[in-house]
Amino acid sequence: MINITAKQIADFRAKTGLPMMECKSALVEANGDEAKALEILKKRGVGKALKKAERETKSGVIDCYLHQGGKIGVMVEVLAETDFVAQNNEFKSFAHDVALHIAATNPKYISSSEIPEEEKEKERKSFAEQVASEGKPANIAEKIVEGKLAKYFEEICLLNQPFVKDPSFTIEELLNQKISKIGERIVISRFSRFEIGA
Numbered sequence: 598m599i600n601i602t603a604k605q606i607a608d609f610r611a612k613t614g615l616p617m618m619e620c621k622s623a624l625v626e627a628n629g630d631e632a633k634a635l636e637i638l639k640k641r642g643v644g645k646a647l648k649k650a651e652r653e654t655k656s657g658v659i660d661c662y663l664h665q666g667g668k669i670g671v672m673v674e675v676l677a678e679t680d681f682v683a684q685n686n687e688f689k690s691f692a693h694d695v696a697l698h699i700a701a702t703n704p705k706y707i708s709s710s711e712i713p714e715e716e717k718e719k720e721r722k723s724f725a726e727q728v729a730s731e732g733k734p735a736n737i738a739e740k741i742v743e744g745k746l747a748k749y750f751e752e753i754c755l756l757n758q759p760f761v762k763d764p765s766f767t768i769e770e771l772l773n774q775k776i777s778k779i780g781e782r783i784v785i786s787r788f789s790r791f792e793i794g795a
C-alpha cells in the first residue's frame with residue numbers, strides 16, 4: 598500500500614473543496630491516484646445526496662447574474678433545508694455559479710424528468726429515422742439512438758451539462774459534491790434566462 602503524504606491530501610483537498618478525512622480516505626482507497634480518488638468521491642457524493650433526497654427544503658437564495666453588459670440575465674432559485682446554510686458563503690457562491698452557468702449554456706429544463714414525454718418521443722423518433730437511414734443493424738441502432746438522446750439531454754438539461762468552470766464535473770455532480778460537503782439537501786428549484794434579441 599502506498600504512503601499518502603499530508604501535502605498530497607492538502608493539495609487534493611484544495612482541488613475538491615471536500616473535508617480532509619474524505620480526501621485522505623479516497624486517496625488511500627485509490628492508492629494515491631488522484632483521478633481514481635476523484636471518481637470515488639463522486640460516487641460517495643451521489644450516495645450522500647440520495648440519503649438526503651427526502652428532506653424538505655424551506656430556505657434558500659435567489660441569485661441574479663448579468664452578462665454582456667446586461668444583454669443576458671439569469672435568475673435562479675436554489676433551496677436548502679435551513680436558513681443557516683442558505684446564508685453560508687459557499688452555498689451563495691454555488692447559486693451564483695449555477696446562474697453564471699445558465700447564462701453561458703441556456704438550458705431549457707433542470708432535469709430530464711421535466712421534459713414532456715411528447716418531446717422525448719419526437720426526439721427519439723427523429724434520431725431513430727436518422728440512424729435507420731444510415732443502414733445500421735437494429736441492435737447497434739438502438740444504442741446509437743440512446744447515445745444521441747443522452748447527448749440531447751446534456752444540451753438542454755441543466756443537471757446533465759458539464760459545468761462551464763470545470764467540465765470534468767456535471768452540474769449534478771457539483772450539486773452532489775455541495776450536498777456532501779455542506780451536509781444538507783440542496784435543490785436547484787427553478788430558473789429564468791432572458792436574452793436581448795433572442
